[in-house]
Amino acid sequence: MTKLWGGRFQKTAEQWVDEFGASISFDQKLVLEDLQGSMAHVTMLSSCKILPQQDADLILSGLQTLQQKAENGELEYSVSNEDIHLNLEKLLIDEIGPVGGKLHTGRSRNDQVATDMHLYLKNRVTEIIELIEAFQSAIVEQAETHVETVVPGYTHLQRAQPISFGHHLMTYFWMLQRDKERMQESLKRIDVSPLGAGAMSGTSFPIDRELSAELLGFSGVYQNSLDAVSDRDFILEFLSNSSMLMMHLSRFAEEIILWSSEEFRFIELDDTFSTGSSIMPQKKNPDMAELVRGKTGRVYGNLFGLLTTLKGLPLAYNKDMQEDKEGMFDTVHTLMGSLPIFEGMIRTMNVNTASMEKAVNSDFSNATELADYLAAKGMPFREAHDVTGKLVFTCIQRGYYLKDLPLEDLQAASPLIEDDIYETLLPQTAVKRRNSLGGTGFDQVHHQLGLAKKLIG
DSSP: OOOOOOOOOOOOHHHHHHHHHHHHHHGGGGGGHHHHHHHHHHHHHHTSSSSOOHHHHHHHHHHHHHHHHHHHHHOOOOGOSSSHHHHHHHHHHHHOGGGGGGTTTTTOOHHHHHHHHHHHHHHHHHHHHHHHHHHHHHHHHHHTTTTTTHHHHTTTTEEEEEEEEEHHHHHHHHHHHHHHHHHHHHHHHHEEEEEETTTTTTTTSSOHOOOHHHHHTTEEEOOOOHHHOOOHHHHHHHHHHHHHHHHHHHHHHHHHHHHTTTTTTTTEEGGGGGBOOSSSSTOOOHHHHHHHHHHHHHHHHHHHHHHHTTOOSSOOGGGGGGGGGGHHHHHHHHHHHHHHHHHHHHHHHOOHHHHHHHTTTTTTTTTHHHHHHHHHHOOOOHHHHHHHHHHHHHHHHHOOOOOOOOOOHHHHOOOOOOOTTTHOOOOOOOOHOHHHHHHHSHHHHHHHHHHHHHHHH
16 A cells, blocks of 8 residues: 655665554554544634635535544544554545545644644643542542541651551642642643644744634644654653652552551551452452552653653654654553542541550550650650650560550659649640641641642632
């Protein structure tokens, strides 16, 4: 079959060469965006009197027919036509005749594909932002239920200080808020039209790039034709933002996996988000959380892959840039699967408050409260830290916790200690008293929940 670009060539490639160079197996995901871009382009050509209105109307009618077929899954593509752009042009010519060949007047596949990807990412990033907000809503719902549920807080995966479980959950709300804001900010650089930049230097036809941008809903156009066709920063930014988002999901996944283990028993995941074992009947595995944690690596790989592809490319377009799509599609697919999975896990998980209460009353996470108690009575904090550390050691030797030590033993360590220390050492008291701005105190958690609700509407 003769290529649409094949007039200069005397030989045709063997099929395996065509298959290696073709991108239709994956860039057909851009079919609707490509048709949308073509409709705007032909409308602009007509408006600028570059195409007769009769030709433009026929081309638009053919494109609308292809659009309907695409939406119904009725289009068939050929590797011999390489990519979605040439496939659609060939299908258009088959549909309406040789006049379909006029569609490509004043544009190149280079600005065409760049336009498709801008349209695609603009739509997908908007959808991802909505998924992030739905996930944030699930976090707020659980956090509000568990403001006064006290759980051990950890540093180095060692018991550190008692905290509100709602406060712990809200940490991920704020991570996601930054992720959402980065996605929103990136739309400024996605929402720019390269259409009309041609292969690299613009076109001699009197086109109106602002009109085609307006028809496609873009807020502006690239000011440099070379930049328009060679820029993939907007994809890199999306992949970078996605990598941070997946990193946050992976951290949350790790905690979900720990909390649902028999050793913690802080939560139980709904059966919908768990699986069993083929050999061990008792198992309930947090497989969905593990999958999200695992998929983080592929998103990182997509970012590093494209960075490496672009790092040595001269201006303007090079065939290497065909490698910009699969990683972008894969990352979009991964995010749009991971976010609803996580939302469902958090919204439906059962919190085992009894296990949390037992854990927080069976450790030394209240040691800082004793040190602060002494410091508030005038003892230098370093001395208070030393006194408390020695009391912890005494408890370990005796098999006690701080709250179990007799008052005389506490007063032997420091006469500043009075019987009100036992109220101070209670986990609920310890958490409630940490009421500094952004702290885990119950009033502060309610405050941040109020802020969060305003952010997600």
